[in-house]
Amino acid sequence: MKMKNLFGVRILLLMLVVSSAMIFGSCEKDEPVGDKTSLTALISAADQLSASATVAVYPQAAIDAFKTALAAVKTASASTTLTQAEVDAQVTALNAATATLNTYKTDDYAALYALITSSETLANGATSATYPQTAIDNFKTTLATVKTAAATLLTPAQITNLNVNLTAAKKTFGTQIYGFIDEALYLTAGWHFDEGTGTTATAFSTVKHVGTFKAGNAVIMGANSKSPAWGDGLKGGKALVLDGGAHLEVPYTTAFLPANLTISVWVKPTVLRADNYIVSQNYWTGYKLQIQDGGKPFFTFKKVDGGIVDADNETDNSVKVNVWNHVVVTLNATTKELKFFVNGTHTKTWTEANKGIGPLTQTLTAPSPQPFIIGGVATDAELAANFMEWTTAANLGYFKGSIDELKIYNIALADGQISKLYMDEKP
Numbered sequence: 027m028k029m030k031n032l033f034g035v036r037i038l039l040l041m042l043v044v045s046s047a048m049i050f051g052s053c054e055k056d057e058p059v060g061d062k063t064s065l066t067a068l069i070s071a072a073d074q075l076s077a078s079a080t081v082a083v084y085p086q087a088a089i090d091a092f093k094t095a096l097a098a099v100k101t102a103s104a105s106t107t108l109t110q111a112e113v114d115a116q117v118t119a120l121n122a123a124t125a126t127l128n129t130y131k132t133d134d135y136a137a138l139y140a141l142i143t144s145s146e147t148l149a150n151g152a153t154s155a156t157y158p159q160t161a162i163d164n165f166k167t168t169l170a171t172v173k174t175a176a177a178t179l180l181t182p183a184q185i186t187n188l189n190v191n192l193t194a195a196k197k198t199f200g201t202q203i204y205g206f207i208d209e210a211l212y213l214t215a216g217w218h219f220d221e222g223t224g225t226t227a228t229a230f231s232t233v234k235h236v237g238t239f240k241a242g243n244a245v246i247m248g249a250n251s252k253s254p255a256w257g258d259g260l261k262g263g264k265a266l267v268l269d270g271g272a273h274l275e276v277p278y279t280t281a282f283l284p285a286n287l288t289i290s291v292w293v294k295p296t297v298l299r300a301d302n303y304i305v306s307q308n309y310w311t312g313y314k315l316q317i318q319d320g321g322k323p324f325f326t327f328k329k330v331d332g333g334i335v336d337a338d339n340e341t342d343n344s345v346k347v348n349v350w351n352h353v354v355v356t357l358n359a360t361t362k363e364l365k366f367f368v369n370g371t372h373t374k375t376w377t378e379a380n381k382g383i384g385p386l387t388q389t390l391t392a393p394s395p396q397p398f399i400i401g402g403v404a405t406d407a408e409l410a411a412n413f414m415e416w417t418t419a420a421n422l423g424y425f426k427g428s429i430d431e432l433k434i435y436n437i438a439l440a441d442g443q444i445s446k447l448y449m450d451e452k453p
Contacts, residue, residue, distance in 0.1 A: 060110030065103055065117050072096050072120055079127070082139050086177040088130040095123035134185045138176055141189060145169050145196050152199075161202040168195040205446035207439065214281045216433040217400075220263040222256050227266070227274060227400075235276050235398075242271020243406050247419050254401070257428055260292050260350055261453050265430035266401065269296075271422055273303075273402030278395040282307050284436035287357045287386060289315050290447060294350050295427035303423040304353070305432070306399040308390050310334055314403065315355055316423065321345045323366050325355045329384040337381055339366035339374040350430070352448050358438035359385035365438075370448030372441055400432065401425040 076096055079089045099120045102108070108116075149169055152162045172192045175184070200206065209216070209231070216231045225239040242251035252270025259265035266274070276282075291304055295317060302317040311334075313327035321343040326336050345351045345368065354367040362378040362385075376383050390396075396408055403423030404413065413422075431451055439447070 057109050059106070060108050060113035062103060062108065062113050065099075065113050065120075068117055068120050069096070069100055069103060072099075072124060075124065075127070081177070082143075083136065084127060084130050085135065085179060087179045088127050091179075092123050092127040095119065099123075130179065132182070132185070134182060134189065135176075135180075138172075138185055138189050138192075141192050141196070142169070142173050142176060145192060146173075148196065148199070156204055157199070157202055161199060165195055165199040168192065203446070205440070205442035207435070207443050207447065212435050212437045214284065214434045214436050215276070215398075217431075218263060219256075219259065219265050219430055219432070222264040225254075233279075233281065235279075237274035237276045237398075237400055240273050240275050240402075240406075242273075242424065243409050243422065245414070246409065246417055246422050247271045250419060259428075260430045260451065263430075265292075265294075265428045267428050268401040268425045269427075271402065271424045273424060274400040275397040275405060276400065278307075278397055281436070282398045282434065283312065283386065283388060283390065285359045285385060285388065286436060286438045287313070288354065288433075288435035288437060288439045288444075290352070290354045290431070290433040290435070290439075290444070291315075292350050292352050292430045292432075292451065293317065293345065293425070293427060294430075295345065295347050295425070297426050298345070298347060299426065301403075301421055301423040302425050302427075303399070303401065303403050304425055304429065305401075305434075306403050306423070308393060308396050309403050309423075310336075311387075311392060312390055312396075313357075313386065314423075315353075317345050317353075323353050323355065323368065325357075325364065325366070327357065328387045329382075330387050331384060332387075333382060333384070335364070335376075335382060335384075337364055337374075337376050339368065341366075341368070341373045344368040344373060347427075350453060352452065354439070354444050354447070356438040356444075357383075357386055361438075363438075365441075367441075367444050367448075370445050370452075372444075401429060 076093050079092065099116045102116050146169065149166050169192065172188050175188055213231045215229045215233065215235045217227050217229050217237065219227050221227055227237040229235040239254040241253040244251050247270055250270050252272045254272040254274060255267040256264050257267035289305060293304060295302055298317065298319050298321050300319045304315045304317065306314040310326045311328050313325070316324050318324045318338060322338040322341060323344060324338040326334065328334050345353065352369050356365045362383045364376040364381065364383045365372060366374040378384060393408060397405060401424060409417065
């Protein structure tokens with residue numbers, strides 16, 4: 027009986043020990059589940075950021091790394107037994123991933139992406155009809171290299187280098203287009219006429235030729251003499267408005283008498299008249315460009331051999347009143363060709379065979395070199411010396427209307443160059 031009671035006591039003690047161990051173990055393992063409210067909100071915000079992140083703002087590698095980190099946090103967050111410490115660790119990880127992504131959101135990267143986008147548009151639109159194929163291939167190779175590098179995680183210095191390299195490649199490619207004009211080399215004088223105030227117009231070309239406003243000849247024009255004025259230009263800028271003999275005078279230099287010549291100008295005549303002079307360098311003893319009453323551009327020049335050529339484009343109503351017209355004339359001393367273009371279209375070619383075209387004179391005599399005239403035929407002094415016997419207000423050479431974007435080149439531009447010039451400048 028005593029042995030049986032003793033055995034029972036031992037069983038009770040064993041059960042008490044096991045129960046105590048279970049209770050103690052339960053207390054040790056059942057740490058409270060953490061509060062995921064902040065983590066859930068953070069994941070929601072990260073989802074939105076991930077969905078909106080584009081390579082226009084972030085490098086692709088940065089986007090990919092962020093999405094990988096977000097996926098890992100979302101997987102961990104799905105657990106129902108995360109402790110508060112584990113929740114906090116995921117919050118820390120996601121905040122760090124977001125901060126890392128945003129370090130790549132910079133103005134320099136955005137500028138690089140914009141440059142890549144514009145370069146892609148340029149490259150994709152380039153054809154062998156507008157660029158040499160080797161130029162296209164070289165530009166696309168550089169673009170692909172920069173684009174690949176831009177998708178990786180770069181330092182600010184590396185991004186700057188890519189910007190510099192692609193900008194240089196794009197500029198070089200632009201010079202290789204058929205029709206490109208290197209104005210640093212070939213533009214003798216060019217005026218935008220955008221001053222809008224004052225009584226002078228300064229050229230934007232390398233040499234800053236200054237045209238000074240001059241009123242119409244008072245003896246010939248009388249009360250109808252007018253001074254140059256400013257008006258609305260071709261594309262939102264300003265332009266010269268001329269009438270009553272008003273013109274500009276630019277001091278002469280030999281640069282105005284090149285062996286090869288192109289005159290490009292936009293005109294908006296208010297009337298069509300035979301003596302609508304646009305420019306004049308010693309009139310017919312040098313060269314002059316005007317619009318005839320039939321709306322035809324008319325060019326006169328003196329040749330090296332002393333002969334004088336008068337020629338128009340033989341196309342009536344080429345130039346129209348009260349609208350902007352692009353007029354170009356080219357004189358090529360080598361091919362002995364004189365060409366006319368109106369609004370980008372080649373309208374006439376004169377040659378040595380059909381018009382006696384030859385090189386432009388390089389010497390000005392009778393009279394000696396005169397100022398380069400914009401919008402008129404000659405200075406008051408020259409009119410007084412050589413024009414008074416036969417000149418009246420009705421036949422005095424001067425422009426009636428507006429003149430804009432006047433350019434004088436020391437080469438005979440090619441057809442493609444003139445077409446590009448028109449497309450670049452047209453309203």
